[in-house]
Amino acid sequence: MKKSPTAEIISVGNELLIGHTLDTNSHWIAKRLTKFGWTLQRITVLRDSLGAIKDGVAGALGRKPDLLITLGGLGPTHDDMTLKGVALALNKRLVLNSEAFAMVKARYSALEASTGLTRFRRKMATLPEGAEPLPNPVGTAPGVTVKIGTTMIVSLPGVPSEMKAIFTASVISMLRASKREAPEEVSIGLVGIIESALAPALDRTRKAFPGLYFKSHPRGREGGIRSLIQLHVYSVDPDSRVKLDDAIAYLLRELSKTA
Amino acid sequence: MKKSPTAEIISVGNELLIGHTLDTNSHWIAKRLTKFGWTLQRITVLRDSLGAIKDGVAGALGRKPDLLITLGGLGPTHDDMTLKGVALALNKRLVLNSEAFAMVKARYSALEASTGLTRFRRKMATLPEGAEPLPNPVGTAPGVTVKIGTTMIVSLPGVPSEMKAIFTASVISMLRASKREAPEEVSIGLVGIIESALAPALDRTRKAFPGLYFKSHPRGREGGIRSLIQLHVYSVDPDSRVKLDDAIAYLLRELSKTA
Structure with a gap:
């Protein structure tokens, strides 16, 4: 029997750990992973702390899931540090990704001229080396994907509407590629x-x-x-x-x- | 400044990872930890697998939180294996706890005579060596507490009404003992x-x-x-x-x- 592909989720955000926000994102993804025949092995909820994210990602990679989804911490502000944590865990540099930068810029073209905000918009396009952006149809920060060994890492925003849009547009096709019959x-x-x-x-x-x-x-x-x-x-x-x-x-x- | 005491939650159950049940228990506890000035560092959701529970508990203990709460897996059936996983992580034996057994028996006294069910009721009273039961005012399986180094482990049932009853009756007083002013x-x-x-x-x-x-x-x-x-x-x-x-x-x- 072909082994069911495995996944882990890392959900990042102090708001989840102080009881401010219920993590419905992981539940939403868990349903879809199950539907496509994947086995979700573990969900880890972490604080907005570089050390915690680095350790959490490194720990998950040590268990060699086929897919590691991170949620949250992709935005422009100081406490959005998921990609930095992923880069640290992978021992990779963070570099400006031109494709991602074009995506971020395009989201703002309809808005007022940006003056002095470039640093924060560049941040959303600064990805671990070797990573690729996933278009965000309903928000600014692109999703990010990078393959390490046999594990595909997919980083998605924590805003539910944006997470769901990127997941539906770009991640489900990855799940289908490894599809087996879902358990009845x-x-x-x-x-x-x-x-x-x-x-x-x-x-x-x-x-x-x-x-x-x-x-x-x-x-x-x-x-x-x-x-x-x-x-x-x-x-x-x-x-x-x-x-x-x-x-x-x-x-x-x-x-x-x-x- | 006195450091805020730290906590982790480990929530056990396949139903949480297949998208069947939303983990509202952790959210409920997170609110209360925050209210009493505790810092919840991490939530980990694990499958009903002895290896996963053992590894998850050992990993959490390695980060030396002041409190580690496990949720779920205390019942009488085969797939309720949290205490076995905790015992393995602590390198302790599982032993029948007479105080816990009295609690379990008392819950059934109002019911029909039990014939042939003793093994399953004994299971709910079989705790890691050195652990103590916490009365369950609304269900059968007692909560369990055991201190390891500077970490207090508290194991609670996954049924929300039972978790909340034991938490309110026995755990809040522990949180108060370490109380500092909650963040405004x-x-x-x-x-x-x-x-x-x-x-x-x-x-x-x-x-x-x-x-x-x-x-x-x-x-x-x-x-x-x-x-x-x-x-x-x-x-x-x-x-x-x-x-x-x-x-x-x-x-x-x-x-x-x-x-």
Whole structure:
């Protein structure tokens, strides 16, 4: 069986760590990675700190994911330091990328003449050496991509509308290039069962269907009289997907034995 | 100035990485850590994999936070393996904790007689050696706390109602014990300014008020004619907090110069 390609996300921003902003970006990307058959191994949320970003990127690269997506910290201000952190982790210089600079300039052509702001606009076009910009259809800072060994690094802005636009325009085609069949999934709600009563039946079902992945989410009160458990079953092996319904039927029979 | 105590969160669960569930738990905790003057340095989201949990916990301990909170993976089923991962990272055995076992048993006393389920209930009371249980007022699996060097590890269930109940009942008092004044914050909305035009004025304000932290969040369209920027300013030094209003007045004057 072909191994599912792996990904990690690094989301950068103090606002995510002081409880100011909920990181919905990673969730949005996680759904799409799953849809295209990728396995998201880890999400790391880091502060706007050069040391933290460098260490986080270096740590992720050490685990050799096929794709590393960074989110946030591409803007013009002093605390936007993701590309500097990536360059440090890669031991590469930051250089002005003429293609990226043209993209940034084009975004401003419709605006007032820029006087004294060039330094900040140049910053958004200063990329790690060897990197390429990804057009930003709805904002100023381009996305950035650079390949290191077997890992493709993709850096996207943290503003959700800009992240989604670049992801849709440029990243999905990369995901498709490595596409395999997405795992089929089934979710069922089990009412009136407590999780520890489900556990032995689930254990026997797991042994009977080794190609399937079972995850139970208690939704009701475990200590109460009635309880609701959401059971999520998915196939991690394309050949075993026909067994999904069989597995659920088996589990329900096992449950009725213990009830 | 007394250094702000530091924290990390490790959130465990495949459901978070396949895009099935949004990790609102970390956000909820981040707000409270900030409120009590703690600095959340990093959030790491990991799969239900023993190796991933062990590596994630060991990595976090290497950065020596004062507090490491793990979320999820305390339940009775096979894929709940957080405590096993913590024990591996600490090189400690897992042992049945009699206090925890009494807590788990008490939760079931109101229910039907348990037959054949003991193994799964014992699992929820099997903790790393030296750990102590934290009562779970609304569910079955107790929270767990264990001190390693200068780091307090606190493991909480992933079910939000249970996490919040244990956090409120047992963790907030720990945060208070290390309390320092929380940073004062001010947020202002700047309308009609694009982020790269804000950048030079913000740079000058930063230099004039070194004790303050400035973070700008673009909310409107950077490439459009009008734009909204949310500016978040907070004091990281209790002595400088009176300067917050001064700093904003200074910034607005600087902005009007460049406009």
